[in-house]
Amino acid sequence: MPEELRLPPVDEADLQDKTLASLAPYRDQEGRIYTIWATLAHHEDALRRFLVFGNHVLGKNTLPLRSRELMILRIATRAQAVYEWDQHVRIARRAGLDDDEIRAAATGAWDGLDELDQVLLAATDSLIDRQGVGDELWARLRSLLSIQQIIDVLYTVGQYLTIATVINTLGVKPEGDLLLDLPAVELAERKDARV
Template sequence: MSDIKPRILPLPRAEWTDDAREVFAFWGEPNAWEEGSKTNVMMVMGNHPNLGKAYNVWGKHLLMSNTLPVRFLELIILRVAWRVKSAYEWHNHVGYGLNAGLTLEDIAAIRDYPEGGAWSKQDAIVLHAVDELIDSGTLSDATWETLTTFFDKRQMMDLVFSIGHYVMTSWVLSAMGVEIEGGADPIGFDLKTASGKTPGKTYKPGEAEDWVDTRGY
């Protein structure tokens, strides 16, 4: 479902150091210290452990400790993934979005925004903020003021940083050629999987006992 060409490969086992293993094992994936992570981005980040460890701490806040309600975070990430055409982020966050209460119809409408979708004013301004920040590099006074009727100061900070972080992450994945994991059933922008199965919920690290199994790889 992608013609991406890997440019930085997962760190070869012969080069695994304890620092690299810290990157692999950060998210609590079983046996990752000993066997490496099954997540491609972690294995690629092992090439630069200091960067990988900093990235993990930063990314964990935005993914797991974000002050935004998770539904709005997934609106942001999925819209970013579509706007910058990140097949990797789209594939992973369709399942997270479903777990956050979005439907496949909602996710299609995130992709097609502003067409379709029975969005509330709060939903719509979040999606608009993603587009405005990507397109203009800032938020207008009107957009900021509308957002602040729904979100407090910390949430506003997390909102802007979340948009920027997932744009950056998507650029990194695309530029370095990080592929969707082998064994995964890739979910395309058309919301169809390679196998033809309907996409289902997936869980973030530690969110459920079987969070690793739900990924399908």
């Protein structure tokens, strides 16, 4: 990630009314638009379209909330996307995940997680590394999930890899102090012994 902010967030006063309406649910407790969305508002038409897809992935996803958040935390760690990490630590905690579970997903120490989460995290790694999954992992996904849920796995990984790319390229900074430190990349490397 660049040391310097490459693209500052757009001032709310400069946004179109229809963009402000789209961003209404994407505000923090003080009513400020989240930095990631204010940054992407440099391309308002694309942002509004992206929010429709993002709303499905974040709000209407068929995966269990806890599992989805573990996947996103894994992506944030693998990509070293600090902003994404911090936002989803907060969401994961609200979803009932404790810090040990959060760190486990991030570092690859998945043995204490349930079977579904281990398979989803293995799929996340495979999708990051290979942009696909092998036959054995596919069979495990099919045994645990519906086709709609598997498609949501693909959408979740794609969405959050996209966001991680934006964060890391544009230098989007966290909005405050990190709740948990982002584990180093070397701790987050995938384990070849996994499915």
